[in-house]
Amino acid sequence: MGTFRLYAAVAAGGFRRYATYRSATAAGVFTNTVFGFIVAYTYMALWDERPGLGGYDQAQALTYVWIGQALAQALSMFNAGFAVDMVARIRNGDIAVDLYRPVDLQLWWLAGDLGRAVFQLFSRGVVPLTVGALAFPLALPGDPVVWLEFLVAVVLAVVVSFAIRYVLALSAFWLLDGSGVLQFGGLVGMFFTGLLLPLNAMPGALGDIARVLPWAALLQMPADILLGARSGAAEVLAAYAFQVGWAVVLLAAGRLLQSSATRKVVLQGG
Amino acid sequence: MGSVRVYGLIAAMWIRSTLVYRTSFAAAVLTNFLVTALDFVVIWMMFSQATSIGGYSFAETAFLYGTASVSFGITALLLGSVDDLGLRVRDGSLDAFLVRPAPVLVQVAADRFGLRRLGRFLQGTLVLGWSLTRLDIDWTPAKLLLLPVMLLSGAAIFGAVYVAGAAFQFWAQDAAEAQSAFTFGGLTLLQYPPTVFARDFVIGVTFVVPLAFVNWLPALYVLGRPYPIGLPWWLAFTPPLVAAGSCALAGLAWRAGVRSYRSTGS
Numbered sequence: 455m456g457t458f459r460l461y462a463a464v465a466a467g468g469f470r471r472y473a474t475y476r477s478a479t480a481a482g483v484f485t486n487t488v489f490g491f492i493v494a495y496t497y498m499a500l501w502d503e504r505p506g507l508g509g510y511d512q513a514q515a516l517t518y519v520w521i522g523q524a525l526a527q528a529l530s531m532f533n534a535g536f537a538v539d540m541v542a543r544i545r546n547g548d549i550a551v552d553l554y555r556p557v558d559l560q561l562w563w564l565a566g567d568l569g570r571a572v573f574q575l576f577s578r579g580v581v582p583l584t585v586g587a588l589a590f591p592l593a594l595p596g597d598p599v600v601w602l603e604f605l606v607a608v609v610l611a612v613v614v615s616f617a618i619r620y621v622l623a624l625s626a627f628w629l630l631d632g633s634g635v636l637q638f639g640g641l642v643g644m645f646f647t648g649l650l651l652p653l654n655a656m657p658g659a660l661g662d663i664a665r666v667l668p669w670a671a672l673l674q675m676p677a678d679i680l681l682g683a684r685s686g687a688a689e690v691l692a693a694y695a696f697q698v699g700w701a702v703v704l705l706a707a708g709r710l711l712q713s714s715a716t717r718k719v720v721l722q723g724g
Numbered sequence: 725m726g727s728v729r730v731y732g733l734i735a736a737m738w739i740r741s742t743l744v745y746r747t748s749f750a751a752a753v754l755t756n757f758l759v760t761a762l763d764f765v766v767i768w769m770m771f772s773q774a775t776s777i778g779g780y781s782f783a784e785t786a787f788l789y790g791t792a793s794v795s796f797g798i799t800a801l802l803l804g805s806v807d808d809l810g811l812r813v814r815d816g817s818l819d820a821f822l823v824r825p826a827p828v829l830v831q832v833a834a835d836r837f838g839l840r841r842l843g844r845f846l847q848g849t850l851v852l853g854w855s856l857t858r859l860d861i862d863w864t865p866a867k868l869l870l871l872p873v874m875l876l877s878g879a880a881i882f883g884a885v886y887v888a889g890a891a892f893q894f895w896a897q898d899a900a901e902a903q904s905a906f907t908f909g910g911l912t913l914l915q916y917p918p919t920v921f922a923r924d925f926v927i928g929v930t931f932v933v934p935l936a937f938v939n940w941l942p943a944l945y946v947l948g949r950p951y952p953i954g955l956p957w958w959l960a961f962t963p964p965l966v967a968a969g970s971c972a973l974a975g976l977a978w979r980a981g982v983r984s985y986r987s988t989g990s
Contacts, residue, residue: 481902488905491925492913496770496777499920503774634751641759650766657772 460557461565468569472577479577482527486582490523493650494590500655508654513593514681515652520586521677522649524579525608528571529615529672532644534636536567536616537623541632544623553716560708564616571612593681600680603690607676610697614671617704618643624708627715647672654683668700730826734834742839749840756843760797763915764789764851778919783858784947785917790852791939792914795878796907797845802879803886805836810893810900816988829887829978859947867946870960874946877963878938884970885910885933887978894981910935918944918952926953937966 472479494516501512510518526532534541540563543549552559587594595601622639626632644650646669653664653674664670675693678684684693742749767789771782780788809832812818821831861867889903896902910933918926918940930936930953937959944951945960 475898477896478898478901481896481899485901485905485909488909489912492909492921495921495925496916499778499916500770500774503777507773634748634755637755637759641755641762645762645765650762651769655769655773657769660769 457557461561464562464565465569465572468566469573470569472570472573482578483581486523486526486578487585490520490582490586491589493523494519494586508652509683510652510654510681511593513591514683515655516586516590517592517594517681518652518677520583520590520592521680522673523586524583525575525611525673525676526649527578528575528608529611529647530619531615531647531649531672532640534622534640535619536563536570537619537632537636537639540620540623541626541636544626545631559712560620560705563620564613567616568609568612575608595680595682600682600685604676604680607679607690607693607697610694610701611672611676613701614668614697614704617701617708618668620708621704621711624711624715627718643669643672646670648674648677652677668704671697671700727827727830731830731834734831735837738834738837739839752840753843756840757847758843760793760844760847763912764847767915778917780917780919780949783855784949785915786851786855787859787947788917788939788943789915790848790850790855791874791878791943792911793844793848794852794875795938796882796911797841797848798875798879799882799886800844801838801841803833803883804838804841806833806886806890807900807903808832808836809890810897813894813897813985814988818985819987822985828982832890861946862948866961870942870946873961874939874942874963877967880967881934881938881963881970882907882910884967884974885935887971887974891974891977891981894985906933910938914939923953930955934966934970937963 497515497519498512501507501510501515505512507515522531530536540549543552552562555562586592619636619639622635623632625635629635646653646664646667648654648656648664648670653661653670655661656664665674675684675697679690679693684690742752764786767785768782770777771785775781777785806829809818812821812832818828818832821828821835824831885906886903889906892903893900910929913921913929914935918936926936930941941951941955942960942963945957951959
């Protein structure tokens with residue numbers, strides 16, 4: 455119980471840290487909304503030419519755009535999020551202090567990132583999706599159960615997103631400067647989450663590969679659930695299993711890397 | 725003239741410091757190139773699923789993409805650092821610029837000059853070059869002249885947007901992201917044919933924020949296509965005037981911003 459309260463406090467701290475910057479949040483909402491409009495029009499033009507592309511009708515494709523803008527920040531789709539702070543702490547040695555704390559390093563960062571994600575889901579997610587729903591004919595479900603299934607998938611997506619960036623951040627132990635890796639990770643991530651084009655609509659082998667990579671757990675799975683492209687217990691559970699699978703693999707990889715990194719730190723005398 | 729010299733001196737200093745780590749610099753340019761190429765990959769994927777979008781072919785869209793990216797590439801290279809103005813206002817580092825005997829805007833723009841941003845310019849140039857080999861344009865002297873004029877005026881219009889956005893940050897210090905809606909949002913918009921967007925949207929970026937003059941109006945003249953909201957063809961030749969007007973307005977906004985500036989005092 456004590457440890458749960460500790461991580462809850464860390465998560466609350468992550469929430470509050472981002473809640474402090476109100477005009478930055480407002481600016482972000484504005485920008486996500488503008489991009490939503492631009493992308494929505496390009497998708498309408500594409501789906502006019504290819505109705506049913508990727509198994510989506512036009513309303514579903516438009517909904518996908520606005521779900522993407524609503525989740526982009528919560529899932530850190532085009533930035534490194536917490537990993538920037540973590541790399542900075544590895545670089546200046548503060549990470550040694552973190553390692554001495556009687557808490558689990560990975561859970562500590564995960565709790566903080568979940569707090570941030572909850573804030574950004576509601577602050578930067580709700581407004582763009584609402585504006586999108588008012589301006590375009592979206593295919594949003596009326597069934598609250600589907601929304602609940604969607605939210606579960608979003609939480610799992612945050613965990614996978616965290617796990618990917620935790621591994622990337624740990625590279626700083628070996629490279630000293632992790633900014634290049636984070637930048638590259640952001641580049642690959644933005645493409646393979648499907649923020650720019652749904653993974654379903656990507657052509658050929660590229661699409662086949664994109665759909666099994668961990669980034670497919672971020673936007674594609676929650677979006678497919680909300681759009682009804684995956685419905686019924688079996689398909690929803692299959693989506694969750696895909697997300698949980700990648701979360702477990704990547705979190706375990708993070709643990710392994712972390713323990714080998716910390717051995718290195720001790721060897722170097724901190 | 726003094727401003728250009730000051731800009732050159734500061735930029736040269738940053739370039740020298742960047743080139744000390746050559747491998748790191750090469751990696752940064754390559755990353756910039758790849759990051760900016762990503763949006764073209766998306767356009768390529770869209771055209772792999774459809775032969776035309778908004779009634780435009782892939783080569784025509786690539787021409788729009790290339791012209792917008794080259795203009796934006798020039799602006800991002802020269803003025804990309806003004807994005808950080810809010811940060812300087814917040815941490816008080818702007819004060820150092822105010823006491824130096826050189827224009828503040830020049831110093832802010834040249835500080836941390838990022839030569840890596842050549843990546844976008846190069847990538848845009850490649851796409852533009854490729855589109856020109858694929859397009860069957862009925863070249864006239866006017867069209868040939870219009871191409872460089874469009875690229876430079878477009879850069880100036882994007883520059884006005886950058887400076888106006890920076891001026892806004894004097895008031896809304898942590899709202900730098902709102903600027904992206906106009907800079908990167910504007911760029912993304914202009915990379916697609918105007919027929920893709922709703923009429924009101926096109927009117928807005930023609931008459932309110934004059935982004936359409938960056939490339940849409942002149943490029944559609946070069947391609948021999950009508951502008952979707954029925955404007956006279958000679959507007960294709962007005963980008964230099966629009967650029968001058970935008971820059972004048974942005975300059976006024978910048979001055980008002982500097983005058984309202986109060987140091988953090990910390």
